[in-house]
Amino acid sequence: MFSFLAQVNTTAALTFFLFVGVSLCITYWASRRTKTRSDFYSAGGQITGFQNGLAISGDYMSAASFLGISGLVFSSGFDGLLYSIGFLVGWPIILLLIAEPLRNLGRFNFSDAASFRFEQTPIRILAALGSLATVCLYLIAQMVGAGKLIEVLFHLPYETAVIIVGILMIAYVTFGGMLATTWVQLIKAILLLGGATVVAFLVLAHFNFNLTNLFQTATEKHVNGAKIMGPGTLVKDPISAISLGLALMFGTAGLPHILMRFFTVKDAKAANRSVVYATGFIGYFYILTFIIGFGAIAFLSGNPTYTDEKGALIGGTNMAAIQLSQAVGGDFLLGFISAVAFATILAVVSGLALAGASAISHDLYARVWKKGDVSESQEVRVSKIATVILGVVAIFLGISFEQQNVAFMVGLAFAIAASANFPIILLSIYWRGMTTRGAVIGGSMGLSTAIILMILGKTVWVNVLGYEHAIFPYEYPALFSMTAAFVGIWLFSVTDRSARANIDRAAFDAQYIRAQTGVGAEKATAH
Amino acid sequence: MTKDHCETIQAIAALPEYQQLLSKKRAVVFPLTVLMLVAYYAFILLVAYNPSLLSVQLSDGVTSLGILLGLGLIGLTFTITAFFVWYANAHLENIVEDIQKKVGTHV
Numbered sequence A: 001m002f003s004f005l006a007q008v009n010t011t012a013a014l015t016f017f018l019f020v021g022v023s024l025c026i027t028y029w030a031s032r033r034t035k036t037r038s039d040f041y042s043a044g045g046q047i048t049g050f051q052n053g054l055a056i057s058g059d060y061m062s063a064a065s066f067l068g069i070s071g072l073v074f075s076s077g078f079d080g081l082l083y084s085i086g087f088l089v090g091w092p093i094i095l096l097l098i099a100e101p102l103r104n105l106g107r108f109n110f111s112d113a114a115s116f117r118f119e120q121t122p123i124r125i126l127a128a129l130g131s132l133a134t135v136c137l138y139l140i141a142q143m144v145g146a147g148k149l150i151e152v153l154f155h156l157p158y159e160t161a162v163i164i165v166g167i168l169m170i171a172y173v174t175f176g177g178m179l180a181t182t183w184v185q186l187i188k189a190i191l192l193l194g195g196a197t198v199v200a201f202l203v204l205a206h207f208n209f210n211l212t213n214l215f216q217t218a219t220e221k222h223v224n225g226a227k228i229m230g231p232g233t234l235v236k237d238p239i240s241a242i243s244l245g246l247a248l249m250f251g252t253a254g255l256p257h258i259l260m261r262f263f264t265v266k267d268a269k270a271a272n273r274s275v276v277y278a279t280g281f282i283g284y285f286y287i288l289t290f291i292i293g294f295g296a297i298a299f300l301s302g303n304p305t306y307t308d309e310k311g312a313l314i315g316g317t318n319m320a321a322i323q324l325s326q327a328v329g330g331d332f333l334l335g336f337i338s339a340v341a342f343a344t345i346l347a348v349v350s351g352l353a354l355a356g357a358s359a360i361s362h363d364l365y366a367r368v369w370k371k372g373d374v375s376e377s378q379e380v381r382v383s384k385i386a387t388v389i390l391g392v393v394a395i396f397l398g399i400s401f402e403q404q405n406v407a408f409m410v411g412l413a414f415a416i417a418a419s420a421n422f423p424i425i426l427l428s429i430y431w432r433g434m435t436t437r438g439a440v441i442g443g444s445m446g447l448s449t450a451i452i453l454m455i456l457g458k459t460v461w462v463n464v465l466g467y468e469h470a471i472f473p474y475e476y477p478a479l480f481s482m483t484a485a486f487v488g489i490w491l492f493s494v495t496d497r498s499a500r501a502n503i504d505r506a507a508f509d510a511q512y513i514r515a516q517t518g519v520g521a522e523k524a525t526a527h
Numbered sequence B: 001m002t003k004d005h006c007e008t009i010q011a012i013a014a015l016p017e018y019q020q021l022l023s024k025k026r027a028v029v030f031p032l033t034v035l036m037l038v039a040y041y042a043f044i045l046l047v048a049y050n051p052s053l054l055s056v057q058l059s060d061g062v063t064s065l066g067i068l069l070g071l072g073l074i075g076l077t078f079t080i081t082a083f084f085v086w087y088a089n090a091h092l093e094n095i096v097e098d099i100q101k102k103v104g105t106h107v
Helices: A010-033 A037-045 A049-060 A063-076 A078-088 A090-105 A110-114 A120-154 A158-206 A211-221 A225-229 A238-252 A256-264 A268-300 A317-369 A376-400 A406-430 A436-456 A458-464 A478-494 A499-506 A508-517 B003-014 B016-049 B065-102
Strands: none
Touching: A010 A120, A010 A158, A010 A317, A037 A158, A037 A256, A037 A317, A037 A376, A049 A158, A049 A256, A049 A268, A049 A317, A063 A078, A063 A120, A063 A268, A063 A317, A063 A406, A078 A090, A078 A238, A078 A268, A078 B016, A078 B065, A090 A110, A090 A238, A090 A256, A090 A268, A090 A406, A090 A508, A090 B016, A090 B065, A110 A120, A110 A256, A110 A317, A110 A406, A120 A158, A120 A256, A120 A317, A120 A376, A120 A406, A120 A436, A158 A211, A158 A256, A158 A268, A158 A317, A158 A376, A211 A225, A211 A268, A238 A406, A238 A478, A238 B016, A256 A268, A256 A317, A256 A406, A268 A317, A268 B065, A317 A376, A406 A436, A406 A478, A406 A508, A436 A458, A436 A478, A436 A499, A499 A508, A508 B003, A508 B016, A508 B065, B003 B016, B016 B065
């Protein structure tokens, strides 16, 4: 059945082992240079704007977006572009409203900035919970994706694949910290952008670099014909459209592993520059996946080498980009792209694990439990232990969730990021009236509403639990959960007459000045 | 916060440069944010309420208006980020440096 993948592709195996070898060397190099807590969490602030932009885009160009979006374009055409755009438009928002204040107020993760003027314990607990929820869901999606991919491409059993990913992830983070994960992410980004460019280039070359020709052939070959040029069935009604749009746009601004990267640069100016570079690379990447998706329609549809008797793509729509690489570039390109897709997952899970470890160690252990009374090296040691635990949990969850629909996991991760993390960050930076109590209650409302509505929605209530009709009629809860969060924060802040509330409000002016001018901000460490 | 830090913050609050920084920043942040939100949600609402408009074919006979607008939106997104950082470098950075020099925290 998988005739074109009958033997393990030599190029794939070689490229993969080369990548793992290089990444472990980087980890060793990074471990020699990671001496302090600041090194471990934020690479000592030594990362440049350009490097950070590339690393951030690497975090973003996960296997889910490379394979998933080109797969979506392959099956639905225009709808794939909708998702791409949604993932991209959060970046100007981050740049204009969040990046600079975040870098100026925080030290290592977004919870530093969000809890700046408030009572530390409750806010840090909430931020840590929101971070861990987002990270875990994202991790499950990546682990399952990795397992499936390796299973198909390298003929390894699913469990073995998941365990390999987990072990490598633990190695990168515990030995090399943020410095290792940044460089692994960066290299992967270059490989992925390079490989995808080659595939897209070969597709376009076949059509004489004329997009119209490509679209023409695609509409002729696709089962839905010219309908793929316009909106399909991805968003069925206005409420879903807006809800999905909100989750994608503002979820980006609440992803803990992305926000953590803003602390790896020298100052707010470099943080801003990172965003421009990242937006450029990501935007370019989404144009590539668009071309690749259409290329897949043109080259693979109805082609007996790649489709089965019923006309469906072998391996599922997620394999569209992989199969296209063989169609246009032979076994060599197939091998390279497969190895890069896997490397992509390795890099992303490492960033996620570090974000999760920092939530556990920096927020929950050091600030909440020990009230700041711990040495830096103790904190780092706890981070490493947390990474190992997270790695084991990720392996376990990856194996348990093998059969589940992972696109829904990523969707839920974004919904939580948009409903729990983002409202707290935004309002704490810009609204004087916000108080600790408002933040805690409102943030919790956002978090719980997102989770509850997801459970009551079609994906869980009907598909997993087997009930007849979903209680919550929409697939995306963001519109409701974000509203709950903002209303909750507002309501419980304005009605807050406690002494703590007065401190919270009074501290706003000084916080705002620091956020806008960088005076008092955490500096890069000298090496 | 240390007493020194409090005094620094109070000193900044009194500087005219600080007010200038805030007003220049708002002058560009507010319109750009609105532009991004309006462009994106207009597109989303078109998808939701008038999908057939987006399926209209352009002069080459196959490319749709939706694809053109979508790719345009990608271009707009990057342009907004590039413009803001250019603006910040050209007009805001020097004010921030002035402020830092005046309160003695410039490195």
